[in-house]
Amino acid sequence: MKIELVPSILSSDFSQLGAQAQQAIEGGGSVLHVDVMDGHFVPNLTVGPPVVRSLRKVIQVPMDCHLMIENPDLFIPEFAEAGADWISVHQEACEHLDRTLHLISSHGCKLGVVINPATPVEMLTEVLDLVHHVLVMSVNPGFGGQKFIPNSLNKIAALARMRGERKLEFRIEVDGGVDLTTVGDVVKAGAELLVAGNAVFGHGDVRSNAAKLLEAARSATFARA
Numbered sequence: 001m002k003i004e005l006v007p008s009i010l011s012s013d014f015s016q017l018g019a020q021a022q023q024a025i026e027g028g029g030s031v032l033h034v035d036v037m038d039g040h041f042v043p044n045l046t047v048g049p050p051v052v053r054s055l056r057k058v059i060q061v062p063m064d065c066h067l068m069i070e071n072p073d074l075f076i077p078e079f080a081e082a083g084a085d086w087i088s089v090h091q092e093a094c095e096h097l098d099r100t101l102h103l104i105s106s107h108g109c110k111l112g113v114v115i116n117p118a119t120p121v122e123m124l125t126e127v128l129d130l131v132h133h134v135l136v137m138s139v140n141p142g143f144g145g146q147k148f149i150p151n152s153l154n155k156i157a158a159l160a161r162m163r164g165e166r167k168l169e170f171r172i173e174v175d176g177g178v179d180l181t182t183v184g185d186v187v188k189a190g191a192e193l194l195v196a197g198n199a200v201f202g203h204g205d206v207r208s209n210a211a212k213l214l215e216a217a218r219s220a221t222f223a224r225a
């Protein structure tokens with residue numbers, strides 16, 4: 001299992017977006033997380049394909065677009081064309097989840113499915129063999145800097161068990177409230193793609209925040225082995 005830090009640009013200073021994203025990558029971020037919100041599925045608005053297209057010019061690592069939007073099918077082609085490498089959609093936002101996941105792969109992107117804190121992992125039973133990653137929301141989506149919801153650890157562990165039992169290969173990503181105080185527990189529970197916004201961009205030096213968080217995550221892996 002490869003532990004990866006996935007900095008979320010949501011908490012960055014958007015006037016310095018390209019430079020801050022680079023700093024997070026220099027600090028060890030190996031995938032860049034872009035939170036897309038529509039003001040309907042979640043009570044906040046953020047960015048769309050033009051920002052992905054601009055970042056694509058300066059960012060070499062994969063871009064992980066987390067779509068918190070209604071009707072994601074309408075926008076998947078545009079995000080793919082803008083340079084998204086991974087696209088994830090919420091189970092709760094998709095009436096025809098299987099169709100939407102196939103749409104993502106038909107555009108050449110790695111596909112992910114996301115569940116909110118109140119959605120049980122069992123809702124994903126029928127799609128686990130299709131997806132590249134499952135994203136467990138450990139806060140209610142919409143805002144950075146919220147407090148980690150501890151029950152997310154049980155959901156991560158349950159997904160890791162299901163993966164083992166069924167000999168599947170999807171990766172487990174966690175998003176929300178991941179910081180130096182929670183990262184050890186999420187890694188021990190079985191998450192390997194660690195999204196972090198506030199902990200990386202919210203204060204101090206972005207590069208060293210990223211490096212410290214990744215280091216803490218890796219020590220937790222070591223402790224588990």
Ligand code: DX5
Binds near residue numbers: 140
């Ligand atoms: C929240 C977003 C997250 C957010 C996480 O809806 O999906 O990616 O940036 O922020 P932190 O790490 O600050 O909880």
Ligand code: ZN
Binds near residue numbers: 033066195
């Ligand atoms: Zn996110």
